[in-house]
Amino acid sequence: MKILSKQPVPEPAPEAGDEAATDARDDAYELGGWSTGAQANTTTLVRWVAWVAICGSILLSLGTFLSRPADTPSTDQQPPAGTGAQGAAGFATLYASEYLLAGKGDEGRLAAYYPGAATLRLEGSRGRLTPSQLTVTRLRQTGPDIWSVTVAARLQPPSPPVENDDAKEGDSPDPDTGAGQPPQGESVRFFQVPVACAPRADGSTGYVAMSLPAEVAGPGTVEGPHTVYGTPQPPHDRDPRVRTIRSFLAAYLAGDGDLDRYLAPRTRLTRIAPAPYTAVDVTSLAADGPAEATRVPPDGTVQRLLVSVRARAADGTTLPLTYALTLKTRAGRWEIASLDGAPEARPAPAPSSP
Structure with missing residues:
Protein backbone atom coordinates (compact mmCIF):
# COMPACT_ATOMS: atom_id res chain seq x y z
CA MET A 1 0.00 0.00 0.00
CA LYS A 2 1.43 3.26 -0.97
CA ILE A 3 1.21 6.08 1.60
CA LEU A 4 0.72 9.46 0.12
CA SER A 5 2.11 12.46 2.03
CA LYS A 6 1.49 16.14 1.35
CA GLN A 7 4.61 17.93 0.24
CA PRO A 8 5.13 21.61 1.02
CA VAL A 9 4.74 23.82 -1.87
CA PRO A 10 8.02 25.62 -2.46
CA GLU A 11 7.84 29.45 -2.42
CA PRO A 12 8.51 31.01 -5.75
CA ALA A 13 11.79 32.74 -6.06
CA PRO A 14 11.49 36.51 -5.87
CA GLU A 15 11.83 38.38 -9.01
CA ALA A 16 13.97 41.42 -9.53
CA GLY A 17 11.01 43.80 -9.11
CA ASP A 18 9.97 42.08 -5.89
CA GLU A 19 13.44 42.54 -4.42
CA ALA A 20 13.23 46.34 -4.98
CA ALA A 21 9.87 46.53 -3.17
CA THR A 22 11.29 44.60 -0.25
CA ASP A 23 14.26 46.97 -0.01
CA ALA A 24 11.90 49.98 -0.03
CA ARG A 25 9.93 48.53 2.88
CA ASP A 26 13.13 47.95 4.80
CA ASP A 27 14.21 51.55 4.15
CA ALA A 28 10.89 52.73 5.57
CA TYR A 29 11.70 51.09 8.86
CA GLU A 30 15.37 51.99 8.88
CA LEU A 31 16.14 55.62 8.08
CA GLY A 32 19.70 56.78 7.97
CA GLY A 33 20.69 53.81 10.04
CA TRP A 34 17.98 54.62 12.71
CA SER A 35 15.31 52.21 13.55
CA THR A 36 11.69 53.34 14.11
CA GLY A 37 12.13 52.97 17.89
CA ALA A 38 15.13 55.29 17.89
CA GLN A 39 13.20 57.80 15.81
CA ALA A 40 10.32 57.84 18.34
CA ASN A 41 12.72 58.38 21.22
CA THR A 42 14.40 61.25 19.39
CA THR A 43 11.07 62.92 18.63
CA THR A 44 10.11 62.78 22.32
CA LEU A 45 13.46 64.26 23.33
CA VAL A 46 13.12 67.12 20.84
CA ARG A 47 9.61 67.85 22.13
CA TRP A 48 10.86 68.06 25.74
CA VAL A 49 13.77 70.31 24.76
CA ALA A 50 11.34 72.69 23.00
CA TRP A 51 9.08 72.88 26.08
CA VAL A 52 12.05 73.53 28.36
CA ALA A 53 13.20 76.36 26.09
CA ILE A 54 9.73 77.96 26.05
CA CYS A 55 9.30 77.72 29.84
CA GLY A 56 12.78 79.06 30.42
CA SER A 57 12.10 82.07 28.22
CA ILE A 58 8.89 82.83 30.14
CA LEU A 59 10.61 82.52 33.51
CA LEU A 60 13.48 84.73 32.36
CA SER A 61 11.08 87.45 31.20
CA LEU A 62 9.10 87.26 34.44
CA GLY A 63 12.27 87.53 36.52
CA THR A 64 13.43 90.57 34.57
CA PHE A 65 10.06 92.30 35.13
CA LEU A 66 9.99 91.56 38.86
CA SER A 67 13.59 92.67 39.35
CA ARG A 68 12.85 96.13 37.89
CA PRO A 69 12.54 98.79 40.66
CA ALA A 70 8.87 99.64 41.17
CA ASP A 71 9.55 103.27 42.09
CA THR A 72 11.66 104.11 39.05
CA PRO A 73 9.58 106.31 36.74
CA SER A 74 9.91 106.10 33.02
CA THR A 75 11.90 109.07 31.83
CA ASP A 76 10.21 108.91 28.45
CA GLN A 77 6.77 109.57 29.98
CA GLN A 78 7.67 112.14 32.64
CA PRO A 79 7.50 115.79 31.46
CA PRO A 80 10.36 118.04 32.53
CA ALA A 81 9.81 119.95 35.77
CA GLY A 82 8.27 123.37 35.36
CA THR A 83 6.86 122.76 31.89
CA GLY A 84 3.70 124.28 30.51
CA ALA A 85 1.53 126.89 32.11
CA GLN A 86 3.26 127.12 35.48
CA GLY A 87 6.70 127.72 34.04
CA ALA A 88 5.41 130.21 31.47
CA ALA A 89 3.59 132.19 34.17
CA GLY A 90 6.69 132.42 36.33
CA PHE A 91 8.89 133.44 33.40
CA ALA A 92 6.40 136.11 32.30
CA THR A 93 6.26 137.57 35.83
CA LEU A 94 10.06 137.92 35.99
CA TYR A 95 10.16 139.41 32.50
CA ALA A 96 7.42 141.95 33.29
CA SER A 97 9.26 143.00 36.46
CA GLU A 98 12.52 143.58 34.59
CA TYR A 99 10.68 145.38 31.80
CA LEU A 100 9.08 147.85 34.22
CA LEU A 101 12.32 148.50 36.11
CA ALA A 102 14.47 148.89 32.98
CA GLY A 103 15.90 152.22 31.96
CA LYS A 104 18.66 153.57 29.77
CA GLY A 105 21.45 151.01 29.40
CA ASP A 106 19.34 148.04 30.51
CA GLU A 107 18.84 146.63 27.03
CA GLY A 108 21.08 143.67 27.87
CA ARG A 109 19.00 142.81 30.92
CA LEU A 110 15.86 142.61 28.82
CA ALA A 111 17.65 140.61 26.12
CA ALA A 112 18.02 137.76 28.59
CA TYR A 113 14.23 137.34 28.33
CA TYR A 114 13.59 138.72 24.84
CA PRO A 115 16.62 138.60 22.50
CA GLY A 116 15.15 141.32 20.28
CA ALA A 117 15.56 143.84 23.11
CA ALA A 118 19.30 144.01 22.40
CA THR A 119 18.60 146.44 19.53
CA LEU A 120 16.29 148.71 21.54
CA ARG A 121 17.11 152.18 22.82
CA LEU A 122 15.61 152.64 26.27
CA GLU A 123 15.11 155.99 27.94
CA GLY A 124 14.80 157.21 31.52
CA SER A 125 16.55 156.05 34.66
CA ARG A 126 16.30 152.53 36.00
CA GLY A 127 13.58 152.15 38.63
CA ARG A 128 11.49 155.07 37.36
CA LEU A 129 8.61 152.59 37.54
CA THR A 130 8.87 150.31 40.56
CA PRO A 131 6.51 147.31 40.78
CA SER A 132 5.69 146.53 44.39
CA GLN A 133 3.52 143.53 43.53
CA LEU A 134 3.04 141.36 40.47
CA THR A 135 0.54 138.58 39.89
CA VAL A 136 -0.81 136.61 36.94
CA THR A 137 -4.45 137.40 36.19
CA ARG A 138 -4.90 135.47 32.96
CA LEU A 139 -3.15 132.52 31.34
CA ARG A 140 -4.16 130.93 28.07
CA GLN A 141 -2.49 128.77 25.46
CA THR A 142 -2.57 130.28 21.99
CA GLY A 143 -0.63 127.58 20.17
CA PRO A 144 1.58 124.53 20.68
CA ASP A 145 4.04 125.48 23.45
CA ILE A 146 2.97 129.14 23.27
CA TRP A 147 1.30 130.94 26.20
CA SER A 148 -0.24 134.36 26.57
CA VAL A 149 0.27 135.57 30.15
CA THR A 150 -1.38 138.70 31.55
CA VAL A 151 0.53 140.12 34.51
CA ALA A 152 -0.94 142.72 36.86
CA ALA A 153 1.62 145.11 38.34
CA ARG A 154 1.05 147.42 41.29
CA LEU A 155 3.36 150.36 40.60
CA GLN A 156 4.77 152.80 43.10
CA PRO A 157 4.55 156.43 42.03
CA PRO A 158 7.79 157.76 40.52
CA SER A 159 9.92 159.92 42.76
CA PRO A 160 9.73 163.66 41.96
CA PRO A 161 12.76 164.98 40.11
CA VAL A 162 15.43 166.65 42.23
CA GLU A 163 15.39 170.40 41.75
CA ASN A 164 18.47 171.98 40.26
CA ASP A 165 20.53 173.91 42.79
CA ASP A 166 21.13 176.61 40.18
CA ALA A 167 17.41 177.25 39.81
CA LYS A 168 16.47 180.75 40.79
CA GLU A 169 14.08 181.39 43.58
CA GLY A 170 10.61 182.18 42.40
CA ASP A 171 10.97 180.19 39.19
CA SER A 172 7.76 178.35 38.40
CA PRO A 173 8.02 174.56 38.08
CA ASP A 174 8.26 173.11 34.62
CA PRO A 175 4.90 171.48 33.81
CA ASP A 176 6.60 169.11 31.39
CA THR A 177 8.93 167.61 34.00
CA GLY A 178 6.42 167.62 36.83
CA ALA A 179 8.87 169.28 39.23
CA GLY A 180 7.11 170.63 42.26
CA GLN A 181 3.96 168.57 41.57
CA PRO A 182 2.60 166.25 44.28
CA PRO A 183 3.43 162.58 43.62
CA GLN A 184 0.72 160.46 42.12
CA GLY A 185 -0.73 157.51 44.02
CA GLU A 186 -0.20 153.83 43.36
CA SER A 187 -1.62 152.38 40.18
CA VAL A 188 -2.37 148.89 38.92
CA ARG A 189 -1.58 148.23 35.27
CA PHE A 190 -1.81 145.07 33.17
CA PHE A 191 0.73 143.72 30.67
CA GLN A 192 0.26 140.85 28.23
CA VAL A 193 3.39 138.76 27.69
CA PRO A 194 3.73 136.08 24.96
CA VAL A 195 5.98 133.21 26.05
CA ALA A 196 7.24 130.20 24.07
CA CYS A 197 8.72 127.09 25.67
CA ALA A 198 10.76 124.20 24.27
CA PRO A 199 12.87 121.33 25.61
CA ARG A 200 16.60 121.96 26.09
CA ALA A 201 19.48 119.58 25.41
CA ASP A 202 19.83 118.73 29.11
CA GLY A 203 16.17 117.67 29.34
CA SER A 204 14.92 120.83 31.09
CA THR A 205 12.44 123.29 29.61
CA GLY A 206 13.54 126.65 28.26
CA TYR A 207 11.46 129.81 27.86
CA VAL A 208 11.73 132.92 25.73
CA ALA A 209 9.54 135.98 25.24
CA MET A 210 8.28 136.37 21.70
CA SER A 211 8.00 140.16 21.87
CA LEU A 212 7.92 143.11 24.23
CA PRO A 213 4.96 143.22 26.65
CA ALA A 214 1.72 144.83 25.51
CA GLU A 215 -0.20 146.97 28.00
CA VAL A 216 -3.85 145.90 28.06
CA ALA A 217 -7.02 146.65 29.99
CA GLY A 218 -7.63 144.86 33.26
CA PRO A 219 -10.28 142.19 33.78
CA GLY A 220 -13.81 143.34 34.46
CA THR A 221 -15.91 142.54 37.50
CA VAL A 222 -19.20 140.67 37.67
CA GLU A 223 -22.10 140.55 40.05
CA GLY A 224 -21.58 137.97 42.75
CA PRO A 225 -23.97 135.02 43.07
CA HIS A 226 -26.77 135.07 45.61
CA THR A 227 -26.10 133.09 48.76
CA VAL A 228 -28.29 130.85 50.88
CA TYR A 229 -28.01 133.04 53.98
CA GLY A 230 -30.73 135.32 55.20
CA THR A 231 -30.50 138.93 56.32
CA PRO A 232 -27.60 139.56 58.76
CA GLN A 233 -28.80 139.96 62.32
CA PRO A 234 -27.02 141.30 65.41
CA PRO A 235 -25.86 138.57 67.81
CA HIS A 236 -27.87 137.80 70.96
CA ASP A 237 -26.37 136.37 74.11
CA ARG A 238 -29.27 133.97 74.56
CA ASP A 239 -28.58 132.38 71.17
Whole structure:
Protein backbone atom coordinates (compact mmCIF):
# COMPACT_ATOMS: atom_id res chain seq x y z
CA MET A 1 0.00 0.00 0.00
CA LYS A 2 1.43 3.26 -0.97
CA ILE A 3 1.21 6.08 1.60
CA LEU A 4 0.72 9.46 0.12
CA SER A 5 2.11 12.46 2.03
CA LYS A 6 1.49 16.14 1.35
CA GLN A 7 4.61 17.93 0.24
CA PRO A 8 5.13 21.61 1.02
CA VAL A 9 4.74 23.82 -1.87
CA PRO A 10 8.02 25.62 -2.46
CA GLU A 11 7.84 29.45 -2.42
CA PRO A 12 8.51 31.01 -5.75
CA ALA A 13 11.79 32.74 -6.06
CA PRO A 14 11.49 36.51 -5.87
CA GLU A 15 11.83 38.38 -9.01
CA ALA A 16 13.97 41.42 -9.53
CA GLY A 17 11.01 43.80 -9.11
CA ASP A 18 9.97 42.08 -5.89
CA GLU A 19 13.44 42.54 -4.42
CA ALA A 20 13.23 46.34 -4.98
CA ALA A 21 9.87 46.53 -3.17
CA THR A 22 11.29 44.60 -0.25
CA ASP A 23 14.26 46.97 -0.01
CA ALA A 24 11.90 49.98 -0.03
CA ARG A 25 9.93 48.53 2.88
CA ASP A 26 13.13 47.95 4.80
CA ASP A 27 14.21 51.55 4.15
CA ALA A 28 10.89 52.73 5.57
CA TYR A 29 11.70 51.09 8.86
CA GLU A 30 15.37 51.99 8.88
CA LEU A 31 16.14 55.62 8.08
CA GLY A 32 19.70 56.78 7.97
CA GLY A 33 20.69 53.81 10.04
CA TRP A 34 17.98 54.62 12.71
CA SER A 35 15.31 52.21 13.55
CA THR A 36 11.69 53.34 14.11
CA GLY A 37 12.13 52.97 17.89
CA ALA A 38 15.13 55.29 17.89
CA GLN A 39 13.20 57.80 15.81
CA ALA A 40 10.32 57.84 18.34
CA ASN A 41 12.72 58.38 21.22
CA THR A 42 14.40 61.25 19.39
CA THR A 43 11.07 62.92 18.63
CA THR A 44 10.11 62.78 22.32
CA LEU A 45 13.46 64.26 23.33
CA VAL A 46 13.12 67.12 20.84
CA ARG A 47 9.61 67.85 22.13
CA TRP A 48 10.86 68.06 25.74
CA VAL A 49 13.77 70.31 24.76
CA ALA A 50 11.34 72.69 23.00
CA TRP A 51 9.08 72.88 26.08
CA VAL A 52 12.05 73.53 28.36
CA ALA A 53 13.20 76.36 26.09
CA ILE A 54 9.73 77.96 26.05
CA CYS A 55 9.30 77.72 29.84
CA GLY A 56 12.78 79.06 30.42
CA SER A 57 12.10 82.07 28.22
CA ILE A 58 8.89 82.83 30.14
CA LEU A 59 10.61 82.52 33.51
CA LEU A 60 13.48 84.73 32.36
CA SER A 61 11.08 87.45 31.20
CA LEU A 62 9.10 87.26 34.44
CA GLY A 63 12.27 87.53 36.52
CA THR A 64 13.43 90.57 34.57
CA PHE A 65 10.06 92.30 35.13
CA LEU A 66 9.99 91.56 38.86
CA SER A 67 13.59 92.67 39.35
CA ARG A 68 12.85 96.13 37.89
CA PRO A 69 12.54 98.79 40.66
CA ALA A 70 8.87 99.64 41.17
CA ASP A 71 9.55 103.27 42.09
CA THR A 72 11.66 104.11 39.05
CA PRO A 73 9.58 106.31 36.74
CA SER A 74 9.91 106.10 33.02
CA THR A 75 11.90 109.07 31.83
CA ASP A 76 10.21 108.91 28.45
CA GLN A 77 6.77 109.57 29.98
CA GLN A 78 7.67 112.14 32.64
CA PRO A 79 7.50 115.79 31.46
CA PRO A 80 10.36 118.04 32.53
CA ALA A 81 9.81 119.95 35.77
CA GLY A 82 8.27 123.37 35.36
CA THR A 83 6.86 122.76 31.89
CA GLY A 84 3.70 124.28 30.51
CA ALA A 85 1.53 126.89 32.11
CA GLN A 86 3.26 127.12 35.48
CA GLY A 87 6.70 127.72 34.04
CA ALA A 88 5.41 130.21 31.47
CA ALA A 89 3.59 132.19 34.17
CA GLY A 90 6.69 132.42 36.33
CA PHE A 91 8.89 133.44 33.40
CA ALA A 92 6.40 136.11 32.30
CA THR A 93 6.26 137.57 35.83
CA LEU A 94 10.06 137.92 35.99
CA TYR A 95 10.16 139.41 32.50
CA ALA A 96 7.42 141.95 33.29
CA SER A 97 9.26 143.00 36.46
CA GLU A 98 12.52 143.58 34.59
CA TYR A 99 10.68 145.38 31.80
CA LEU A 100 9.08 147.85 34.22
CA LEU A 101 12.32 148.50 36.11
CA ALA A 102 14.47 148.89 32.98
CA GLY A 103 15.90 152.22 31.96
CA LYS A 104 18.66 153.57 29.77
CA GLY A 105 21.45 151.01 29.40
CA ASP A 106 19.34 148.04 30.51
CA GLU A 107 18.84 146.63 27.03
CA GLY A 108 21.08 143.67 27.87
CA ARG A 109 19.00 142.81 30.92
CA LEU A 110 15.86 142.61 28.82
CA ALA A 111 17.65 140.61 26.12
CA ALA A 112 18.02 137.76 28.59
CA TYR A 113 14.23 137.34 28.33
CA TYR A 114 13.59 138.72 24.84
CA PRO A 115 16.62 138.60 22.50
CA GLY A 116 15.15 141.32 20.28
CA ALA A 117 15.56 143.84 23.11
CA ALA A 118 19.30 144.01 22.40
CA THR A 119 18.60 146.44 19.53
CA LEU A 120 16.29 148.71 21.54
CA ARG A 121 17.11 152.18 22.82
CA LEU A 122 15.61 152.64 26.27
CA GLU A 123 15.11 155.99 27.94
CA GLY A 124 14.80 157.21 31.52
CA SER A 125 16.55 156.05 34.66
CA ARG A 126 16.30 152.53 36.00
CA GLY A 127 13.58 152.15 38.63
CA ARG A 128 11.49 155.07 37.36
CA LEU A 129 8.61 152.59 37.54
CA THR A 130 8.87 150.31 40.56
CA PRO A 131 6.51 147.31 40.78
CA SER A 132 5.69 146.53 44.39
CA GLN A 133 3.52 143.53 43.53
CA LEU A 134 3.04 141.36 40.47
CA THR A 135 0.54 138.58 39.89
CA VAL A 136 -0.81 136.61 36.94
CA THR A 137 -4.45 137.40 36.19
CA ARG A 138 -4.90 135.47 32.96
CA LEU A 139 -3.15 132.52 31.34
CA ARG A 140 -4.16 130.93 28.07
CA GLN A 141 -2.49 128.77 25.46
CA THR A 142 -2.57 130.28 21.99
CA GLY A 143 -0.63 127.58 20.17
CA PRO A 144 1.58 124.53 20.68
CA ASP A 145 4.04 125.48 23.45
CA ILE A 146 2.97 129.14 23.27
CA TRP A 147 1.30 130.94 26.20
CA SER A 148 -0.24 134.36 26.57
CA VAL A 149 0.27 135.57 30.15
CA THR A 150 -1.38 138.70 31.55
CA VAL A 151 0.53 140.12 34.51
CA ALA A 152 -0.94 142.72 36.86
CA ALA A 153 1.62 145.11 38.34
CA ARG A 154 1.05 147.42 41.29
CA LEU A 155 3.36 150.36 40.60
CA GLN A 156 4.77 152.80 43.10
CA PRO A 157 4.55 156.43 42.03
CA PRO A 158 7.79 157.76 40.52
CA SER A 159 9.92 159.92 42.76
CA PRO A 160 9.73 163.66 41.96
CA PRO A 161 12.76 164.98 40.11
CA VAL A 162 15.43 166.65 42.23
CA GLU A 163 15.39 170.40 41.75
CA ASN A 164 18.47 171.98 40.26
CA ASP A 165 20.53 173.91 42.79
CA ASP A 166 21.13 176.61 40.18
CA ALA A 167 17.41 177.25 39.81
CA LYS A 168 16.47 180.75 40.79
CA GLU A 169 14.08 181.39 43.58
CA GLY A 170 10.61 182.18 42.40
CA ASP A 171 10.97 180.19 39.19
CA SER A 172 7.76 178.35 38.40
CA PRO A 173 8.02 174.56 38.08
CA ASP A 174 8.26 173.11 34.62
CA PRO A 175 4.90 171.48 33.81
CA ASP A 176 6.60 169.11 31.39
CA THR A 177 8.93 167.61 34.00
CA GLY A 178 6.42 167.62 36.83
CA ALA A 179 8.87 169.28 39.23
CA GLY A 180 7.11 170.63 42.26
CA GLN A 181 3.96 168.57 41.57
CA PRO A 182 2.60 166.25 44.28
CA PRO A 183 3.43 162.58 43.62
CA GLN A 184 0.72 160.46 42.12
CA GLY A 185 -0.73 157.51 44.02
CA GLU A 186 -0.20 153.83 43.36
CA SER A 187 -1.62 152.38 40.18
CA VAL A 188 -2.37 148.89 38.92
CA ARG A 189 -1.58 148.23 35.27
CA PHE A 190 -1.81 145.07 33.17
CA PHE A 191 0.73 143.72 30.67
CA GLN A 192 0.26 140.85 28.23
CA VAL A 193 3.39 138.76 27.69
CA PRO A 194 3.73 136.08 24.96
CA VAL A 195 5.98 133.21 26.05
CA ALA A 196 7.24 130.20 24.07
CA CYS A 197 8.72 127.09 25.67
CA ALA A 198 10.76 124.20 24.27
CA PRO A 199 12.87 121.33 25.61
CA ARG A 200 16.60 121.96 26.09
CA ALA A 201 19.48 119.58 25.41
CA ASP A 202 19.83 118.73 29.11
CA GLY A 203 16.17 117.67 29.34
CA SER A 204 14.92 120.83 31.09
CA THR A 205 12.44 123.29 29.61
CA GLY A 206 13.54 126.65 28.26
CA TYR A 207 11.46 129.81 27.86
CA VAL A 208 11.73 132.92 25.73
CA ALA A 209 9.54 135.98 25.24
CA MET A 210 8.28 136.37 21.70
CA SER A 211 8.00 140.16 21.87
CA LEU A 212 7.92 143.11 24.23
CA PRO A 213 4.96 143.22 26.65
CA ALA A 214 1.72 144.83 25.51
CA GLU A 215 -0.20 146.97 28.00
CA VAL A 216 -3.85 145.90 28.06
CA ALA A 217 -7.02 146.65 29.99
CA GLY A 218 -7.63 144.86 33.26
CA PRO A 219 -10.28 142.19 33.78
CA GLY A 220 -13.81 143.34 34.46
CA THR A 221 -15.91 142.54 37.50
CA VAL A 222 -19.20 140.67 37.67
CA GLU A 223 -22.10 140.55 40.05
CA GLY A 224 -21.58 137.97 42.75
CA PRO A 225 -23.97 135.02 43.07
CA HIS A 226 -26.77 135.07 45.61
CA THR A 227 -26.10 133.09 48.76
CA VAL A 228 -28.29 130.85 50.88
CA TYR A 229 -28.01 133.04 53.98
CA GLY A 230 -30.73 135.32 55.20
CA THR A 231 -30.50 138.93 56.32
CA PRO A 232 -27.60 139.56 58.76
CA GLN A 233 -28.80 139.96 62.32
CA PRO A 234 -27.02 141.30 65.41
CA PRO A 235 -25.86 138.57 67.81
CA HIS A 236 -27.87 137.80 70.96
CA ASP A 237 -26.37 136.37 74.11
CA ARG A 238 -29.27 133.97 74.56
CA ASP A 239 -28.58 132.38 71.17
CA PRO A 240 -26.52 129.19 71.79
CA ARG A 241 -25.04 129.45 68.29
CA VAL A 242 -23.51 132.82 69.15
CA ARG A 243 -21.94 131.44 72.32
CA THR A 244 -20.32 128.59 70.38
CA ILE A 245 -19.07 130.88 67.60
CA ARG A 246 -17.62 133.43 70.03
CA SER A 247 -15.73 130.80 71.98
CA PHE A 248 -14.50 129.07 68.82
CA LEU A 249 -13.18 132.25 67.17
CA ALA A 250 -11.59 133.43 70.43
CA ALA A 251 -9.64 130.17 70.61
CA TYR A 252 -8.90 130.10 66.86
CA LEU A 253 -7.78 133.72 66.39
CA ALA A 254 -6.71 134.89 69.84
CA GLY A 255 -5.52 131.66 71.46
CA ASP A 256 -8.11 132.01 74.21
CA GLY A 257 -9.30 128.59 75.39
CA ASP A 258 -9.27 125.03 74.09
CA LEU A 259 -10.14 124.89 70.39
CA ASP A 260 -11.03 121.18 70.24
CA ARG A 261 -13.88 121.43 72.71
CA TYR A 262 -15.91 123.46 70.20
CA LEU A 263 -15.30 121.14 67.23
CA ALA A 264 -17.59 118.34 66.09
CA PRO A 265 -16.17 114.79 65.96
CA ARG A 266 -13.85 114.18 62.98
CA THR A 267 -13.41 117.94 62.46
CA ARG A 268 -9.74 118.94 62.50
CA LEU A 269 -8.64 122.57 62.74
CA THR A 270 -5.43 124.15 64.03
CA ARG A 271 -5.38 127.49 65.81
CA ILE A 272 -3.37 130.31 64.23
CA ALA A 273 0.02 130.56 65.91
CA PRO A 274 1.20 132.94 67.05
CA ALA A 275 -2.21 134.44 67.74
CA PRO A 276 -2.56 137.61 65.61
CA TYR A 277 -5.34 139.10 67.76
CA THR A 278 -6.08 139.66 71.42
CA ALA A 279 -9.89 139.64 71.26
CA VAL A 280 -12.70 138.84 68.82
CA ASP A 281 -16.15 140.44 68.73
CA VAL A 282 -19.02 138.96 66.70
CA THR A 283 -20.91 141.80 65.00
CA SER A 284 -23.54 139.98 62.94
CA LEU A 285 -24.53 136.59 61.58
CA ALA A 286 -26.73 135.42 58.72
CA ALA A 287 -28.14 131.89 58.73
CA ASP A 288 -29.68 129.61 56.16
CA GLY A 289 -32.42 128.83 58.68
CA PRO A 290 -34.01 130.64 61.62
CA ALA A 291 -32.38 134.01 62.20
CA GLU A 292 -32.55 133.56 65.97
CA ALA A 293 -32.76 130.40 68.05
CA THR A 294 -32.83 130.28 71.83
CA ARG A 295 -33.08 126.50 72.04
CA VAL A 296 -30.82 123.78 70.62
CA PRO A 297 -32.65 121.59 68.06
CA PRO A 298 -32.39 117.76 68.03
CA ASP A 299 -29.00 116.13 67.55
CA GLY A 300 -27.77 115.99 63.97
CA THR A 301 -29.29 119.32 62.92
CA VAL A 302 -26.99 121.17 60.48
CA GLN A 303 -27.01 124.90 59.79
CA ARG A 304 -24.75 127.17 57.73
CA LEU A 305 -23.95 130.69 58.89
CA LEU A 306 -22.07 133.69 57.57
CA VAL A 307 -20.47 135.42 60.54
CA SER A 308 -18.97 138.93 60.58
CA VAL A 309 -16.47 139.78 63.31
CA ARG A 310 -14.03 142.48 64.33
CA ALA A 311 -10.70 141.17 65.56
CA ARG A 312 -8.57 143.41 67.78
CA ALA A 313 -4.79 143.47 67.30
CA ALA A 314 -2.21 144.13 69.99
CA ASP A 315 -2.01 147.82 69.07
CA GLY A 316 -5.77 148.23 69.56
CA THR A 317 -6.64 148.32 65.86
CA THR A 318 -9.61 146.22 64.83
CA LEU A 319 -9.92 144.40 61.52
CA PRO A 320 -13.25 143.26 60.01
CA LEU A 321 -13.36 139.58 59.01
CA THR A 322 -16.04 137.23 57.67
CA TYR A 323 -16.28 133.48 58.26
CA ALA A 324 -18.53 130.94 56.57
CA LEU A 325 -19.22 128.23 59.16
CA THR A 326 -21.24 125.03 59.28
CA LEU A 327 -22.64 124.11 62.71
CA LYS A 328 -24.09 120.79 63.87
CA THR A 329 -25.88 119.80 67.06
CA ARG A 330 -24.72 117.01 69.35
CA ALA A 331 -25.47 116.21 72.97
CA GLY A 332 -27.68 119.28 73.35
CA ARG A 333 -25.20 121.87 72.04
CA TRP A 334 -23.95 123.44 68.81
CA GLU A 335 -20.49 122.46 67.49
CA ILE A 336 -18.34 123.68 64.60
CA ALA A 337 -18.58 121.07 61.84
CA SER A 338 -16.44 122.94 59.30
CA LEU A 339 -14.81 126.24 58.44
CA ASP A 340 -16.04 126.56 54.86
CA GLY A 341 -13.88 127.77 52.03
CA ALA A 342 -16.52 130.16 50.67
CA PRO A 343 -20.08 131.27 51.36
CA GLU A 344 -22.65 128.82 50.07
CA ALA A 345 -24.16 130.03 46.80
CA ARG A 346 -27.85 129.64 46.12
CA PRO A 347 -28.52 127.11 43.33
CA ALA A 348 -29.50 128.68 40.03
CA PRO A 349 -33.19 128.38 39.21
CA ALA A 350 -34.12 125.71 36.72
CA PRO A 351 -34.93 127.04 33.25
CA SER A 352 -38.65 127.36 32.63
CA SER A 353 -40.11 125.05 30.02
CA PRO A 354 -41.50 126.74 26.90
